[in-house]
Amino acid sequence: MQKLVVIGAGMASGRLLEQLFEANPDAYEVTLFNAEPRGNYNRIMLSPVLSGEKSYAEIVTHDDDWYAGNKVTCRFGERVVSVDRERKVVVGEKGEVPYDKLVFGTGSSAFIIPCPGHDLPGVVAFRDLEDTTAMTEASGTPGGRAVVIGGGLLGLEAAAALRMRGMDVTVLHLSGHLMERQLDEAAGYLLQKDLEKRGITVLTKASTKMIQGDGKVESVLLEDGTVLPADIVVMAVGIRPQVQLAKESGLEMGRAIVVDAQMRTSDPSVFAVGECVEFEGNLFGLVAPLYDQAKVLAKTLLDEEDTFKVKQLSTKLKVTGCDLFSAGDFAEGEGREDIVFRDPARGVYKRLVLEGDKLVGAVFYGDTADSNWFFGLIRDGEDVSDMRDTLIFGPSFQGGATADPLSAVAALPPEAEICGCNGVCKGDIVAAIEGGATDLAAIKATTKASASCGTCTGLVEQVLSVTLGDEFVIPTVQPICGCCDLTHEDVRRLIKSKELKSQPAVWQELGWKTVNGCHVCRPAVNFYLLADWPLDYQDDPQSRFVNERNHANIQKDGTYSVMPRMWGGMTDANELRAIADAADKYGAAVKVTGGQRIDLLGVKKEDLPAIWSDLNDAGMVSGHAYSKGLRTVKTCVGSDWCRFGTQDSTGLGIKLEKRLWGSWTPHKVKLAVSGCPRNCAEATCKDVGIICVDSGYQIGVGGAAGMDVKEVERLVDVRTEEEAIDYTVAFIQLYREHAKYLDRPYKWLAKVGLDWVKEQVGDPATRAALIERFDISQSVYQKDPWADHVATRRRLYAPIADLTLEAAE
């Protein structure tokens, strides 16, 4: 009999031995080394062992009887220290063994981030039974806290398991969403929500700086300064092939042991199988391909023909109650198309990625029925053009199921607020309907829902429809765009009542039919999110129009205009000198604008940071001439200089502009303050126009002087400057919170009615709350984009030809 020595009793070599003994039990006399003090077990099931949903005994694949029955000499708990290929012997910690054939099955080891503190006791990986036991023991401390670094498969399985064991668990993930290699953003969002439902804290974009502790782990410090107390830190950031031994024995290496399609290494007597191999540049990390390798190697060792091929892989997360599946490639790309199906009520998201006539990728969350069928289509590269339209419904599609446009509303819990004005919840409306109020008028009369500003009318109708079924016919409405079935107003309300704080949350919970929205809905949703959740939501520049993205208006000839702010239209000699210098230096034309500003025209793209920087140095900030936000506050010279002036109109204008600048609004907002009814600042055609009079201030709103010309309507007359500012701020915040994106205030007023607006800003408590929310938002958004960009992104504006600079850095 030939002598076969196997290094590593892992899942791959275990399967190899099974195949070998089955085909020919007498071909080899086997010696099996394993560094772990035990034989082969089902490593992938360590996760449920950690959670308590499996016992170790259950996951043992080969027990003592099996090894004895196959006459395997077991050297468990003994590491192989070297291989002498010349003498054909393997040197273990306790002595040598000669071989005719040698198999490396050494697998991988966990990658440990080499940050300070990584070697403190209490930092564990998740690879073997020892790690599992260490975690189980750590979970025995009452109130124990675990920090899991890495939000991939392993990390999340560890996190869920430790939570089951009673720990407080935080997952740190570097990327913007969980399992980014297997899932797209929407599925990552659902997964995060699911884990949070289990009481697990998930921090994305979280970068670990160091692990702290005196003699043992005590806390984890993040780059952003956050400190997370921890009794145990689990590193699950990736694996590395365990190939030091193979390397030292002089085999040909890439990133792992290089093998051919018969699993032969560069030495004809030496073979390798499992995660320690590299085949045609590929590394492996899931068991399915390892089993294929094991089958091939068994044949090779028996001098039979077989060839290993790399196949597509699919992924499932082993967290009870989380149904997710992903396979293939789902990156966006040229010539690729998506089919998306969402069912917010069931928390389902399905996405198929097609390239030409083939399915190349699939991501499913919440509904993984038929995933094996889809996987087959991907693996076999089948032509799916015939079933394209119904593909997403799976193999047994009968022509019935389609996405229900009402499912977002159906999914709302009874306590979700539908009418923000009158605080009416879905449950109240359903109760009213069940009590006999079967149309909109009756609902208005009984619950007051939709009886004030009316923006929730669409939602109330949908609740009627969901509750009454086909007895209620919803009037057709204009959805935002083809991506969804909801109007702007519905989306706004639902963002508030469902507390949706990210774009993926909106896409999923409101049943978007595209992966990421389109150029119509994205800017709108981006605005709604940042207006409603200034502290939670991060503005997405990619969802902005080009001028806003560039913080400048692109001109006819491709150059940019640069317009500094002049508070209330006031400037001084220094500013003018700086502007004149800038105009000279960058060759800009100079124009005095209708909004009492000076515009520098014809600035080249690459000069932008420099000119901004120069103007910044002179104390000026961006005038936001390009934004859907506060533009200008025009003023007249007012009581300081003018014989007719009744109040300090210039001073008020400056105060207003300093308070309001930087805020994003549904559309541009222009203000003006005139010192007396002669109205030199033309305040009566502005979004907010204030006329000073002897008795105080007349505040008008909803004027326009563009395609439509409209005179303002009187919002209120107030006595003091302070009140004038308060009412203005409250009005603008109300507009920010309620208007449809791209509705100027006059259009919005026409929909909700001036009376309702008067009622809102007229009520002291409501007014104060509006002002408070505006100020919170300003704490985030009132910053100069020029200074920000000069400081952080300067090199990005260099002309393309200057790439040499990049290389030198």
Added chain:
Amino acid sequence: MDTTLDTPAKTFIEVTEVWVPDGDRLKLAEGNYGGLEEFAAASRRESFAMGEGLPGKAWAEERPVVLKGFDGSYFKRTEAATAAGLTSAVAVPVFDGKTLKAVLVVLCGDDDERTGAIEVWHEQDGLLMLDDGYYGAAKHFEWVSQHTHFPRGQGLPGGVWSSETPILMRDLGSGYRFIRADSAAKAGLTTGLGLPIPVPGGKTFVLTLLSAKGTPIARRFEIWDARSARNGAANEARLIDGICAREGALWDPDNAGNERVVKAWQGAIGRVLGTGVPLVEGGKPGLANGYDSMVALPIHLDGELSHVVAWYL
């Protein structure tokens, strides 16, 4: 895993019965009474209106009910039960939305040896608290449980609550939340089955069955996933987890979706899929792996039969 089967002299649950609504009363559909013939006969004569007796109470109150000590209680079969040595009972209503499909009742006898636990947990202020439970001789464990609560995701009850899935835990002594683990180990509890009990109105209830080696609740447990989210349009279920004293592990070792599948009306589990009503069988041949009796309990969630849990003795 002990593969030899020493059928235990005493089992934790002595009687299991299924009551189904028939008009405005609950009638006995089937039951496994062991050798307790007289109690069986008394039960066959019985029926319950809503609110009447233990099954009627579970129906009326729309919740699982634990009853310890029948004397002077609303229990209707006290005399026969006392004669049969039965002292406690748990009634579990099976609702499909607002419709009652059945009430499962288990009855236990009390002595110093029988150890195990049948617990009902309910949500209160964001935590799962023990509603009530029957523990047999596991008195210390009972006390510990009364003083434990589970946040979302923690322990067997918290895990069931947050995942809305039945869960089968092993080695209860080696974890399962520090305080209960220690005591569970001392009480000899090994395997725990937790399941959500959906009721109309959205209150949260979790039922747990904790089995000890000497006086087991069951020697084989199975969890079947019947959701369309896993099985598509087919009315079938797959065995996602299970453990058996004779067969060992009952799950897919490759995590590749190759679980055992049964279709509606195929065998006992198939019958539960077909009817949506719990099933109790005793003393019949043809049960899985030669067990004498089995109980299969369906769970209806979100408008469909989502899971079937089964236990065999």
